[in-house]
Amino acid sequence: xxxxxxxxxxxxxxxxxxxxxxxxxxxxxxxxxxxxxxxxxxxxxxxxxxxxxxxxxxxxxxxxxxxxxxxxxxxxxxxxxxxxxxxxxxxxxxxxxxxxxxxxxxxxxxxxxxxxxxxxxxxxxxxxxxxxxxxxxxxxxxxxxxxxxxxxxxxxxxxxxxxxxxxxxxxxxxxxxxxxxxxxxxxxxxxxxxxxxxxxxxxxxxxxxxxxxxxxxxxxxxx
Amino acid sequence: xxxxxxxxxxxxxxxxxxxxxxxxxxxxxxxxxxxxxxxxxxxxxxxxxxxxxxxxxxxxxxxxxxxxxxxxxxxxxxxx
Numbered sequence: 426x427x428x429x430x431x432x433x434x435x436x437x438x439x440x441x442x443x444x445x446x447x448x449x450x451x452x453x454x455x456x457x458x459x460x461x462x463x464x465x466x467x468x469x470x471x472x473x474x475x476x477x478x479x480x481x482x483x484x485x486x487x488x489x490x491x492x493x494x495x496x497x498x499x500x501x502x503x504x505x506x507x508x509x510x511x512x513x514x515x516x517x518x519x520x521x522x523x524x525x526x527x528x529x530x531x532x533x534x535x536x537x538x539x540x541x542x543x544x545x546x547x548x549x550x551x552x553x554x555x556x557x558x559x560x561x562x563x564x565x566x567x568x569x570x571x572x573x574x575x576x577x578x579x580x581x582x583x584x585x586x587x588x589x590x591x592x593x594x595x596x597x598x599x600x601x602x603x604x605x606x607x608x609x610x611x612x613x614x615x616x617x618x619x620x621x622x623x624x625x626x627x628x629x630x631x632x633x634x635x636x637x638x639x640x641x642x643x644x645x646x647x648x
Numbered sequence: 649x650x651x652x653x654x655x656x657x658x659x660x661x662x663x664x665x666x667x668x669x670x671x672x673x674x675x676x677x678x679x680x681x682x683x684x685x686x687x688x689x690x691x692x693x694x695x696x697x698x699x700x701x702x703x704x705x706x707x708x709x710x711x712x713x714x715x716x717x718x719x720x721x722x723x724x725x726x727x728x
């Protein structure tokens with residue numbers, strides 16, 4: 426599979442992301458943000474974590490207008506698979522490729538730790554190798570992961586199976602690290618080709634680093 | 649001409665920074681504070697023919713970039 430990872434000034438997870446997908450046998454190209462075209466044989470775009478444009482104004486607000494994001498938007502509009510991790514998720518929200526917005530974490534701290542997640546819905550390409558209700562151990566590292574969506578939008582997410590991951594403790598009980606609405610950690614769009622999550626599955630691919638639960642997630646995109 | 653743009657979280661959207669500042673003020677003895685909202689101010693120097701034109705232009709800027717209207721409201725003040 427051919428994967429493209431866009432890189433903005435301030436991105437810092439592009440090499441972890443490349444490493445993780447290469448380990449799974451994919452071909453990965455890092456694409457500079459000034460590129461206007463996504464190669465036509467691309468099977469997946471992964472927008473990595475970091476601090477694009479210094480997170481100035483709002484996380485993801487400036488990256489949204491970069492040339493590569495215009496290309497990614499039309500790639501997604503044509504049904505292409507897009508995964509946004511952490512800052513990538515924030516960029517997808519700012520780009521309106523996913524609904525809702527991010528606020529500062531409720532406790533105002535940068536939260537960096539391993540966090541358990543519950544698979545809420547695996548009826549999608551990303552999490553199809555996971556089981557519903559499964560608990561995953563994946564690192565989080567963010568200051569703005571306090572997901573917000575107004576009531577009608579939230580209902581739509583529920584009705585369409587768009588809430589794919591929530592924060593929990595090791596027994597699956599709610600454990601919300603950032604104040605996110607209903608403990609939401611990850612969502613997808615209605616068409617289920619655009620995915621965003623705050624946790625970093627690419628940092629959980631080897632047991633020696635604490636968890637390899639991320640492999641099951643990233644493998645969802647394997648043919 | 650100058651435009652002063654204030655951006656703040658919408659009413660009803662919990663403001664974690666405002667809450668923290670409110671709490672800190674209370675701890676310092678400022679107990680009469682009922683609510684605190686923390687926003688940001690963006691000041692623009694503009695070349696514009698009229699205040700009306702300036703305001704229209706700044707409104708476009710707010711809608712596209714300066715505010716995220718999913719969670720934020722904004723106000724614009726144009727000064728000569």
